[in-house]
Amino acid sequence: MPDQKKNLSISNSSKNNWRKFLLIAVMFFTPVIIIYGFLEYSVRSLPTHFSLIKKYMEEEGEDIEIAVFGSSQVQHAVNPEYLSPNTINLSSAGQHHNTDFTLLEGLIDRFPNLKGIVFEASYGHFEIPHNSKYYWKHSVFLHYYGVNTFHRKTYPQDRLLFISHPGKFSEALTNHFLRDSLPDVYNKFGFDKNQYHGRYRKLQYDTLAVKKAAVKINTRPDTQVLAYNASYFEDMIAYCTAQGLEIFIISPPTYKTYTAARNPDILERRDSVLHALKEKYESIHFLNTEKDSDFRLLHFRNENHLNPDGAEVFSKKLDSLFLHNEM
Amino acid sequence: MLFNSFSFGLFLPVVLILYWAIGFKRIRWQNTLLLIASYYFYGLWDWRFLGLIVASSLVDYLVGIGIGRSKKLNKKKAFLFFSIVWNLGVLFLFKYYNFFAEGFANLFHISAQGYTYQSLNIILPVGLSFYTFQTMSYSIDVYRKRIEPTRDALNFFCFVSFFPQLVAGPIERARSLLPQFSIERKFDxxxxxxxxxxxxxxxxxxxxxxxxxxxxxxxxxxxxxxxxxxxxxxxxxxxxxxxxxxxxxxxxxxxxxxxxxxxxxxxxxxxxxxSRSVSEFWQRWHITLTKWFTDYVYAPFIRSWKRSYFSRTVALFITMAFIGLWHGANWTFVFFGVFQAIFMSLERVPITIKGRSYNFNYFLTKIPLPLTVxxxxxxxxxxxxxxxxxxxxxxxxxxxxxxxxxxxxxxxxxxxxxxxxxxxxxxxxxxxxxxxxxxxxxxxxxxxxxxxxxxxxxxxxxxxxxxxxxxxxxxxx
Structure with a gap:
């Protein structure tokens, strides 16, 4: 009997402890969940490049004639405002051909009037591996574009933006609400018309200081990566050709310090890949402005990114190419 | 399912609430829930490998009973042999086949003579090295009479697949974890x-x-x-x-x-x-793996050989090479183990001063901690x-x-x-x-x-x- 009583009291105390624990756990975690919910909501409410593109796509997707893909160099070089055909610029920082292709395949049905595609072939593009450090963008693409770039089955948590890169989004929230000296001003195409900040602005566009500043450039050759990337790129071209699309391959301008620092071997291999593709596919058109003297120091944010003034010049040149090809 | 994932953040509270809601005295129901939860947890990676974990559990469960029932030593040995062949065979097939086949081909220049080896294109099941070591140690311990074989299949399957430690340890011994599935758990x-x-x-x-x-x-x-x-x-x-x-x-x-x-x-x-020494490092790093290799690899060598410094050093090198290989099918991992064995053996060199025997480890304890660290x-x-x-x-x-x-x-x-x-x-x-x-x-x-x-x-x-x-x-x- 005493043993039974003891067991019963242990059991009762366990039950009481369990209930008490549940109550404490709920009290502890409720504020955490509420604060996280608030952060997620705030991030989703931010006007961003991606949210505006989503809006543009929803409103005018059926009229889009040209889709632009590429990295930050293209993102900041192509302002659809200056283009005659209805254009959507789907490029973003660190975006390589594999993401371009996944996005294109995922979105093409939403653009029934699509006539042309713009792809990027910047200097080092073919010798940089496809793996990107911009892992968080998978959630962004899934949430805003509805395209799965994870290349695996997705789960509900993959749609959460804040948790995909808390550092990045915390900074975005802080900048938006507290301290941005040069706030983003997007047009309806998701192009930031206030994107002037960068190294050259910090150097006050002083030619001498810019000349002395170190250039961030990849000069390491990688022919294995080149072989893979070139073959992958050809698959993309073949896909677009099969869809009856015109293909525009662009190389946005770079400042002369960058142009001079390029590895000539990498450059030569890139050009030979492009040349071979041109021989094979008639629907390819090129716009290479890497050495274009129309671009001056004041058109750049840094050695390989244009500011909105430079984007205007570049976009107008791209528009001439479109018009020339009756787009 | 990763511990640092959102899914686990949902999975854990749900299982925990169900587990304690079942009742504090219904151990079998709690164990059944743990087994289902563990298989679900594991199956999310690749449900096809659930069959492997079930098979591994079944083999060692039956081997344990077989060893327990057998009166003759040869029969016990046969059961143990079967368990070891099964567990190491699974490990070899999924983890080491390509490594050894390629090594064999390179060693004998097979491809140069016009032959080729067939490499296997199979993925490594998550946590394989952990749970096979756990099940294998159970059979060995039953054979060594360190534990009684369990007849409770549910408890044994729970022991093998317990989700908190299923995919990356700690590598638990049956005598420590298995009995915990048989006793009433109170909410402390x-x-x-x-x-x-x-x-x-x-x-x-x-x-x-x-x-x-x-x-x-x-x-x-x-x-x-x-x-x-x-x-x-x-x-x-x-x-x-x-x-x-x-x-x-x-x-x-x-x-x-x-x-x-x-x-x-x-x-x-x-x-x-x-750690003050490389030897001490392995007493502080992945302790359950070190103990496993000490008990089932190093100690049997020492027992069967003379206990000289030389034989202990050979046993040490073999054990450390296996520890390296356990980490991955690559010679760099083997060298990772052997490299440390070199210094561990140096730390154990016997030195006799005034009739008393010391080793380098002893002197390391006399040096200020920051220097030895x-x-x-x-x-x-x-x-x-x-x-x-x-x-x-x-x-x-x-x-x-x-x-x-x-x-x-x-x-x-x-x-x-x-x-x-x-x-x-x-x-x-x-x-x-x-x-x-x-x-x-x-x-x-x-x-x-x-x-x-x-x-x-x-x-x-x-x-x-x-x-x-x-x-x-x-x-x-």
């Missing part, structure tokens, strides 16, 4: 709270330290020939902290999670960077270069650039101020080194409001400073 508030604290500490190590540090390590190890010696030394030291925080973080979460269900798992790490840490970091490098050529490049202090791209921290999480971790661990984890220290020192403030600060750090979500490194083993 203090233990559960401590479990939650340990989970939080494990998450901090994994998400904040390991995943952030991985960015710097990956950046430098991607192109070692481009970077200067200082950068590579920095990356190699960080890699030690990456694997330490990655793996010990997992162990902390596993131990903490088990506590929530009323189970006690073995301690797996004990601040290994405070530098000695062992330098050797461990060097061996970790072989652990991280994909090939010997890469390891050689890194080592030569470090030791020649080569020039290269300018040094940067790569992760900015986040590097400060490493010294923060070291400070907290060293300061609370007598505890299982730093948060254990809080209970007696601070009242609840202060503790909650500290917890909230850590929750904030976990969310705000989380690195890119990386898989646990030890999953691949």
């Amino acid at each position: 508030m203090a233990s559960v709270k401590d479990g939650l604290r340990q989970i939080m500490w494990g998450l901090f190590k994994k998400i904040v330290v390991a995943d952030n540090v991985a960015l710097a390590v990956n950046a430098y190890y991607a192109e070692p020939s481009e970077h200067q010696g200082l950068s590579l030394l920095y990356a190699s030291i960080l890699f030690f902290f990456q694997i330490y925080c990655d793996f010990s973080g997992y162990s902390d979460i596993a131990i903490g999670t088990a506590k929530l269900f009323g189970f006690k798992l073995s301690k797996n790490f004990n601040i290994p960077y405070l 530098v000695y062992s840490f330098a050797l461990i970091v060097t061996s970790c270069i072989f652990f991280r490098a994909e090939t010997f050529a890469m390891a050689e490049t890194i080592l030569s650039r470090i030791f020649s202090w080569s020039d290269g791209r300018p040094f940067t921290y790569e992760i900015g101020y986040r590097i400060l999480f490493v010294p923060l971790l070291v400070l907290l661990e060293v300061f609370t080194r007598k505890k299982n984890h730093p948060f254990e220290y809080l209970e007696k020192r601070f009242n609840r409001p202060t503790r909650w403030i500290i917890y909230y600060i850590f929750v904030f750090i976990l969310i705000r400073y989380a690195g890119p979500k990386e898989e646990f490194i030890y999953f691949q083993f």
